[in-house]
Amino acid sequence: MRFPRCCAVVVAGVVVVGTACPIDGLRDGIGAPCTVDGDVCPLDHTCLPDDSASPGDGRCAPILDYGTCEAPTYAQKAGKVLDDDLTVDDDADLGKLEGVSDVTGELRFEAAGPGGLLALGDLCGLRGLQRVEGELLVSELDVTTLDGLQGLANASGGVVVHANGSLVDVLALQNLVVAAPLSGRDFGVIIANNRALDEPAIQALKDALELSTPTLKLFSCGNKNSPSELQTCPDLNDLL
Amino acid sequence: MTPEQTDVLMLEVTGDLDPNALLSLTRLVAARLGRFEQLKVLSPAPAAVAAVCAGGEDCVAKWAEHFDVDVVALTQVGKVGGTTGFSLQLLDPKGGSLARGNAQVSGLDDLNERVSRVVDDVGRALTTSEPGDAPASSSEPSGPVPAATSVPTLREPLLIGGGVGVGVGVLTALLGVLPALAASGAENDLKVLRTRYIEAGRDDQLLTEAAAAQDAAESARGQWNDAGIYAFWGGVVVAVAGGGAFAAALLAQDLP
Numbered sequence: 001m002r003f004p005r006c007c008a009v010v011v012a013g014v015v016v017v018g019t020a021c022p023i024d025g026l027r028d029g030i031g032a033p034c035t036v037d038g039d040v041c042p043l044d045h046t047c048l049p050d051d052s053a054s055p056g057d058g059r060c061a062p063i064l065d066y067g068t069c070e071a072p073t074y075a076q077k078a079g080k081v082l083d084d085d086l087t088v089d090d091d092a093d094l095g096k097l098e099g100v101s102d103v104t105g106e107l108r109f110e111a112a113g114p115g116g117l118l119a120l121g122d123l124c125g126l127r128g129l130q131r132v133e134g135e136l137l138v139s140e141l142d143v144t145t146l147d148g149l150q151g152l153a154n155a156s157g158g159v160v161v162h163a164n165g166s167l168v169d170v171l172a173l174q175n176l177v178v179a180a181p182l183s184g185r186d187f188g189v190i191i192a193n194n195r196a197l198d199e200p201a202i203q204a205l206k207d208a209l210e211l212s213t214p215t216l217k218l219f220s221c222g223n224k225n226s227p228s229e230l231q232t233c234p235d236l237n238d239l240l
Numbered sequence: 241m242t243p244e245q246t247d248v249l250m251l252e253v254t255g256d257l258d259p260n261a262l263l264s265l266t267r268l269v270a271a272r273l274g275r276f277e278q279l280k281v282l283s284p285a286p287a288a289v290a291a292v293c294a295g296g297e298d299c300v301a302k303w304a305e306h307f308d309v310d311v312v313a314l315t316q317v318g319k320v321g322g323t324t325g326f327s328l329q330l331l332d333p334k335g336g337s338l339a340r341g342n343a344q345v346s347g348l349d350d351l352n353e354r355v356s357r358v359v360d361d362v363g364r365a366l367t368t369s370e371p372g373d374a375p376a377s378s379s380e381p382s383g384p385v386p387a388a389t390s391v392p393t394l395r396e397p398l399l400i401g402g403g404v405g406v407g408v409g410v411l412t413a414l415l416g417v418l419p420a421l422a423a424s425g426a427e428n429d430l431k432v433l434r435t436r437y438i439e440a441g442r443d444d445q446l447l448t449e450a451a452a453a454q455d456a457a458e459s460a461r462g463q464w465n466d467a468g469i470y471a472f473w474g475g476v477v478v479a480v481a482g483g484g485a486f487a488a489a490l491l492a493q494d495l496p
Contacts, residue, residue: 022465022469023420023423027426027457028430028431028434030434031430031433031448031449031450031451031452031453033451033454059451061437062434
């Protein structure tokens with residue numbers, strides 16, 4: 001039987017109109033599925049482990065507090081992927097990380113010359129960051145807090161916070177779930193030689209991580225009021 | 241109380257006029273006859289029937305028996321020079337004449353009026369009653385044929401089809417839009433849960449509820465994008481088309 005032309009036009013019209021107005025997936029990210037070592041959450045969220053699901057699976061949770069940074073307004077926006085290593089040594093480099101949620105390589109903050117100071121003011125530009133697949137090195141900055149890193153759940157290559165003379169608070173790292181020790185090390189997070197960062201501030205981070213991720217190991221040395229045996233770090237070159 | 245009715249089979253008018261004029265005359269005669277309460281006029285039969293029957297009583301009997309009618313209306317027109325002649329006979333099933341009338345007009349402009357008079361006279365002669373007030377304008381020979389019971393009209397299927405179309409269309413659109421409503425509801429739930437989660441400081445129970453809402457929203461989104469969206473718009477189109485047909489059937493009184 002021949003299909004009438006008018007009916008074909010109507011069906012085609014319905015298909016065109018229908019295809020033109022689907023519901024997109026950009027709803028609020030709270031509770032959305034994620035994997036702590038894979039699929040990241042929308043910006044303004046972090047991936048928390050889901051104890052009732054398979055290991056590695058998690059659910060996205062909104063960032064509760066950005067500390068001194070202003071909360072962003074992109075609750076439904078997917079983050080960008082920076083598919084490379086990046087060394088940040090000025091504001092222009094920091095701008096490349098705005099809206100990035102996943103860095104597939106190493107991410108290093110360090111001054112250009114030896115003994116220098118990288119003046120960024122703050123790390124608020126990193127508010128979208130949830131995963132760094134290589135090492136994350138935060139070194140020789142003028143920042144007083146790590147606020148902006150509250151979304152960071154996965155630092156597969158470990159985290160090193162080193163020689164930041166003004167740093168007094170590292171609690172922004174409390175949502176870390178994965179921080180794998182680099183080859184030859186036992187610790188996923190190393191906080192060393194931050195002369196203004198005292199032991200209680202480090203202990204606060206340890207307590208927070210202990211609650212959420214008991215297997216994650218943190219080592220600190222050379223900071224303000226570090227125990228006498230850890231006043232000097234064992235081997236700085238190895239840390240860096 | 242309605243008097244007992246006589247079934248009249250209206251054969252197509254035949255003669256020397258063009259087909260449209262013949263059709264108009266057929267409708268006019270049927271409409272005028274239908275104004276008599278005692279007559280129930282059946283739809284005009286194909287012209288071929290009238291042509292065959294114009295010549296013989298057996299033929300009239302055959303069609304009267306076939307349609308089980310009491311009276312057959314046989315009408316002819318012819319032109320001689322500038323004059324148009326019109327004749328109407330009402331025959332019994334055996335071909336016997338029950339009533340007849342004729343008219344001659346010199347111009348087609350007067351034909352409808354004269355035909356109307358002849359039909360009324362013949363109708364009076366058969367029924368011994370006056371025609372009723374049913375609309376039958378001699379200037380609108382294409383008006384409705386009353387009591388057309390043997391052949392389905394266009395109006396009836398439009399009414400039924402239109403009504404069914406509206407019903408089916410609305411139902412389909414409603415079913416189609418359900419996933420979109422569900423997705424919208426789940427999205428609103430997520431906004432509320434987000435606000436509560438931030439106010440609570442961190443509550444794993446709220447996160448579990450949000451996970452369920454996310455799954456519901458994603459499922460509903462898939463249903464809408466894959467099927468519901470097409471059902472909705474298809475239903476809208478069907479409902480509008482059905483509504484249009486229904487309204488046309490109600491408003492267009494001239495439909496056969």
